Amino acid sequence: MARVKKKERQALLQKQVKAKPFLTDEELAGILEVSIQTIRLDRMELGIPEVRERIRKVAETAQDKIVSMDKGEVVGELIDLDRGHSGISLLRVTEDMLFARTRIAKGYFMFAQANSLALAIIDAPMAVTGVANIKYKTPIHAGEMLVAKAEIVKQRGNKYFVWVKTRNDSHEVFRAKFIVVSMAQEN
Amino acid sequence: MARVKKKERQALLQKQVKAKPFLTDEELAGILEVSIQTIRLDRMELGIPEVRERIRKVAETAQDKIVSMDKGEVVGELIDLDRGHSGISLLRVTEDMLFARTRIAKGYFMFAQANSLALAIIDAPMAVTGVANIKYKTPIHAGEMLVAKAEIVKQRGNKYFVWVKTRNDSHEVFRAKFIVVSMAQEN
C-alpha cells in the first residue's frame, strides 16, 4: 500500500477499520505505511475508538442477537416481544419463497414464521413444538408483508397453548395453534 | 453471593462466564467474594481464557448465519413417488437445522419435508395446503436420517387428505395430516 496524502489515508483508515475491526494500531500502521502515532492522531481526529472498544462493540451487538436467541433463530423479524404473553413478527415474501410453477409462496415459510414466533414468546430456556394445527386461508404471493401475531392463550404445567394469526395488508391469511412443551432440565 | 466450596465456586464461575463473557477477573472476584488470584487459578484449572479473549471470541462467531430453508421445490430427497397415491422422502439433519442453544432440530424442517412431500404426491398442476395437523413425538438431533412416508388417504372433490409419517432409524418422530387443495379454477 503506497503512501498517500492525509485525507486519503484517513479515508482508507476508516474503510480498513470498518471492514476489519480487529486490527491494532500497529497493524494499521504497517498497512498504511505510517507510524503508530500517525494512526493514533488519525483515529482521534476521526473519532475511531481503540481496538478493544471496537471488538467489544462487535461482540455486544452479536450478543444481542444470541441472548434474545430468538433474533437469529426466528424466521421473520421480531418487532415486538412481550415474553410470556405475546409477540409480533414481520416476514416479507420474496421470490425464493415461491413455487416456481404457481408463484405461490411455499406454506412452510408461514409455518416457520409462526412456529418460531410461538417458541420465542415462551419464557423458558428450552422449548419444543409438540403439536400444531394449521390453517391456510389464502395463497400468498411475492412482495406481500406478513404480520404474525402470537399469543399464549393457556398454560398447563409445562405445556403452552399458543395461537398465531397471520395477516397480509388486507386479510387474515394463516392461522395456527401450537402446543409448545418447555423442557426444564438441561441435557 | 455467599462464599462456597471450591468445586461449587468453579461451577458458578463457569456459569457466570458463559452467561456474561464480559466480566473481568476483578468483577468476578467481587461477585464470588474471593480474591482476584483465586479467580485466576480457577480460570487456569478450568481452561477459561481472559476477558479480552472471551470478548474476541464472541465477536468472531458473530458471523451470522441466516436461516435459509432450501431453495429446491422439495425439502428432502424424493426417493419414491407414486403420483396420486404415495411417496417417500429422505432428509438428513445437519448442524444448520438446529437451535444453537438446545441442539434440537427446528420443527419447521420436519414440517417442510412432510408438507412438500404431501404436495408432491398430489397429481394436480396447482395445489396448496389448506389445513395441517402436526404432532412432534420426539426431539430430533444432528445426524439423524428422517424418512417421511406420505399417503393420500381420501379425496373429496378438489380436496386431498394426506397423511405423513416420519421416522428416524428407530421411532416414529413426527406425524402430519394435511388437507391439500388443488386449484383448477378456484381463486
Next chain:
DNA sequence: ATGGTGTTAATACTAGGTACTAAAACCAAG
C-alpha cells in the same frame, strides 16, 4: 529563512491481564 502543517519520537501512565514465588489460612488425620 520563517511559518504552518504534517509526521514521528519519547515518556509517563492505564487496564487487564500472564507467569511465577511466597506467605498465610484452613482442615483433617495421626
Next chain:
DNA sequence: CTTGGTTTTAGTACCTAGTATTAACACCAT
C-alpha cells in the same frame, strides 16, 4: 495439639494495546 496438604491470598516482574502529552523533525510554500 501438631504436622502436612490443600486452598487462598499477596506480591512482583512483565506483557499488550492503548491514552495523554510534550518535543522534535520533515516538507512545502510564501
